[in-house]
Amino acid sequence: xxxxxxxxxxxxxxxxxxxxxxxxxxxxxxxxxxxxxxxxxxxxxxxxxxxxxxxxxxxxxxxxxxxxxxxxxxxxxxxxxxxxxxxxxxxxxxxxxxxxxxxxxxxxxxxxxxxxxxxxxxxxxxxxxxxxxxxxxxxxxxxxxxxxxxxxxxxxxxxxxxxxxxxxxxxxxxxxxxxxxxxxxxxxxxxxxxxxxxxxxxxxxxxxxxxxxxxxxxxxxxxxxxxxxxxxxxxxxxxxxxxxxxxxxxxxxxxxxxxxxxxxxxxxxxxxxxxxxxxxxxxxxxxxxxxxxxxxx
Amino acid sequence: xxxxxxxxxxxxxxxxxxxxxxxxxxxxxxxxxxxxxxxxxxxxxxxxxxxxxxxxxxxxxxxxxxxxxxxxxxxxxxxxxxxxxxxxxxxxxxxxxxxxxxxxxxxxxxxxxxxxxxxxxxxxxxxxxxxxxxxxxxxxxxxxxxxxxxxxxxxxxxxxxxxxxxxxxxxxxxxxxxxxxxxxxxxxxxxxxxxxxxxxxxxxxxxxxxxxxxxxxxxxxxxxxxxxxxxxxxxxxxxxxxxxxxxxxxxxxxxxxxxxxxxxxxxxxxxxxxxxxxxxxxxxxxxxxxxxxxxxxxxxxxxxxxxxxxxxxxxxxxxxxxxxxxxxxxxxxxxxxxxx
Numbered sequence: 001x002x003x004x005x006x007x008x009x010x011x012x013x014x015x016x017x018x019x020x021x022x023x024x025x026x027x028x029x030x031x032x033x034x035x036x037x038x039x040x041x042x043x044x045x046x047x048x049x050x051x052x053x054x055x056x057x058x059x060x061x062x063x064x065x066x067x068x069x070x071x072x073x074x075x076x077x078x079x080x081x082x083x084x085x086x087x088x089x090x091x092x093x094x095x096x097x098x099x100x101x102x103x104x105x106x107x108x109x110x111x112x113x114x115x116x117x118x119x120x121x122x123x124x125x126x127x128x129x130x131x132x133x134x135x136x137x138x139x140x141x142x143x144x145x146x147x148x149x150x151x152x153x154x155x156x157x158x159x160x161x162x163x164x165x166x167x168x169x170x171x172x173x174x175x176x177x178x179x180x181x182x183x184x185x186x187x188x189x190x191x192x193x194x195x196x197x198x199x200x201x202x203x204x205x206x207x208x209x210x211x212x213x214x215x216x217x218x219x220x221x222x223x224x225x226x227x228x229x230x231x232x233x234x235x236x237x238x239x240x241x242x243x244x245x246x247x248x249x250x251x252x253x254x255x256x257x258x259x260x261x262x263x264x265x266x267x268x269x270x271x272x273x274x275x276x277x278x279x280x281x282x283x284x285x286x287x288x289x290x291x292x293x294x295x296x297x
Numbered sequence: 298x299x300x301x302x303x304x305x306x307x308x309x310x311x312x313x314x315x316x317x318x319x320x321x322x323x324x325x326x327x328x329x330x331x332x333x334x335x336x337x338x339x340x341x342x343x344x345x346x347x348x349x350x351x352x353x354x355x356x357x358x359x360x361x362x363x364x365x366x367x368x369x370x371x372x373x374x375x376x377x378x379x380x381x382x383x384x385x386x387x388x389x390x391x392x393x394x395x396x397x398x399x400x401x402x403x404x405x406x407x408x409x410x411x412x413x414x415x416x417x418x419x420x421x422x423x424x425x426x427x428x429x430x431x432x433x434x435x436x437x438x439x440x441x442x443x444x445x446x447x448x449x450x451x452x453x454x455x456x457x458x459x460x461x462x463x464x465x466x467x468x469x470x471x472x473x474x475x476x477x478x479x480x481x482x483x484x485x486x487x488x489x490x491x492x493x494x495x496x497x498x499x500x501x502x503x504x505x506x507x508x509x510x511x512x513x514x515x516x517x518x519x520x521x522x523x524x525x526x527x528x529x530x531x532x533x534x535x536x537x538x539x540x541x542x543x544x545x546x547x548x549x550x551x552x553x554x555x556x557x558x559x560x561x562x563x564x565x566x567x568x569x570x571x572x573x574x575x576x577x578x579x580x581x582x583x584x585x586x587x588x589x590x591x592x593x594x595x596x597x598x599x600x601x602x603x604x605x606x607x608x609x610x611x612x613x614x615x616x617x618x619x620x621x622x623x624x625x626x627x628x629x630x631x632x633x634x635x636x637x
């Protein structure tokens with residue numbers, strides 16, 4: 001039977017190259033200053049939702065909270081098979097910790113309404129907290145199945161899932177609606193389809209209209225472009241704090257109990273160390289020293 | 298907000314065995330409570346687990362809150378969250394600590410969300426200290442300073458929760474050192490009766506498949522670890538061989554685990570295991586801080602890397618700039634020669 005699924009996804013900065021230039025005065029990160037990617041575990045969450053829809057019918061809506069540029073991962077999701085996409089974007093969401101983030105996401109899921117399943121990646125590579133999934137479930141009043149590896153069965157209002165636990169796995173049966181967080185080993189995410197890539201190439205949020213018009217002036221003005229996209233179901237809705245009925249004091253920095261007190265760049269203490277040449281003689285004398293000092297042997 | 302500044306530790310047990318990380322946290326919790334001049338309390342949930350309370354007192358708890366109920370025999374999010382949330386709401390502790398196990402990372406955010414308070418995951422250090430908010434022109438005294446690597450390990454962040462209570466944090470196994478038990482310590486055990494709601498049982502555990510890990514990273518005196526520089530299974534076999542010659546265990550950085558070369562059981566670092574072996578060999582590991590957080594207290598570190606500027610070299614006792622595919626076999630050979 002068909003199920004209505006929502007997948008929570010996140011655009012994350014590629015954390016490999018970071019300098020002081022990307023830090024704000026509050027100690028938070030200026031995400032705009034870094035290359036952004038689709039959070040890896042979220043692709044597994046999307047795949048699990050798409051595979052379920054392909055087998056059972058229903059719809060998959062992807063939802064992300066982020067700056068206007070986060071529309072890129074919504075489009076990527078459409079290319080891979082998602083039915084709908086929603087961008088949650090408002091200055092009032094900025095600086096949110098996991099509590100404020102989960103509140104906004106839960107309000108948006110409620111606005112989507114009549115949701116049977118919510119999927120999220122296990123954790124995002126920028127924070128590695130794995131907190132937003134469970135916290136969103138709590139806010140929605142749904143049970144949670146964390147570290148999901150596979151859906152073993154679904155029927156009526158019950159789902160059976162295999163999940164990872166420490167040193168093993170567990171099979172659980174849960175009433176719907178519920179929220180799953182999906183581990184990276186769960187599946188191999190399908191690539192974007194060429195047909196869908198062409199079909200959804202122009203899918204856009206209203207925040208991107210200016211840039212689109214600069215590239216394709218033949219659309220005329222924003223109203224004409226909006227109408228054109230609307231007719232073709234290429235309009236990605238943008239929801240603000242007001243649209244989801246959120247209380248301001250529970251959003252963004254104001255709604256975040258945790259604060260970054262200080263951030264230190266890692267200064268490595270210079271240990272007294274020896275260079276060992278990568279030669280037979282060098283290695284042999286290293287081994288001699290290790291044996292002499294009772295480190296080995 | 299009440300004035301008590303008690304520190305709580307959620308104690309995880311599975312089939313009557315207390316998780317190591319819970320015992321480690323009691324040691325840290327004791328230290329924080331002493332610093333605050335307050336008490337350390339443990340929450341113990343399970344079925345027929347009263348016998349475990351003594352060990353928690355020996356590890357530093359002043360009070361063990363015992364929630365003993367057949368419904369709590371195995372960990373499940375909602376019944377456990379019900380117990381912990383209710384206790385916190387009633388007694389208002391200052392700090393609550395969780396082990397960052399699969400269950401702890403499932404439970405802590407659920408509870409923090411219900412309490413609308415802050416939670417910091419995978420801390421590598423916890424301290425008590427003051428926080429001066431410039432924006433509010435106000436000093437918050439004696440907060441829990443929650444220290445963790447952030448942002449791909451390029452930074453160490455100190456997180457505070459000035460107003461939310463309790464202040465909550467999770468810590469990975471092995472990060473804190475377990476203190477020696479004091480069997481003469483006195484403490485109280487108090488039974489608390491959980492009251493569940495029907496909705497707490499929306500999820501049923503059908504079966505559990507335990508896979509006993511044969512990896513003994515934490516106990517091993519020697520760890521030979523590979524990272525992104527390990528080109529494939531053949532090079533990994535070289536590291537296995539070296540580990541075998543040294544009677545050590547194979548470790549890995551997250552890069553090697555993510556690349557599918559080794560199982561997560563082998564992962565050393567902030568989101569893996571913390572080790573303090575006599576000898577740590579880091580082969581093809583650049584040395585991101587999350588990895589270093591899990592091994593920088595090793596007695597001796599040998600680093601092998603083709604990049605002379607790799608950060609791992611800055612904490613290494615022995616630096617070998619070279620290809621691990623050449624260096625590791627030389628090490629194996631030299632060790633075998635020595636053993637003859």
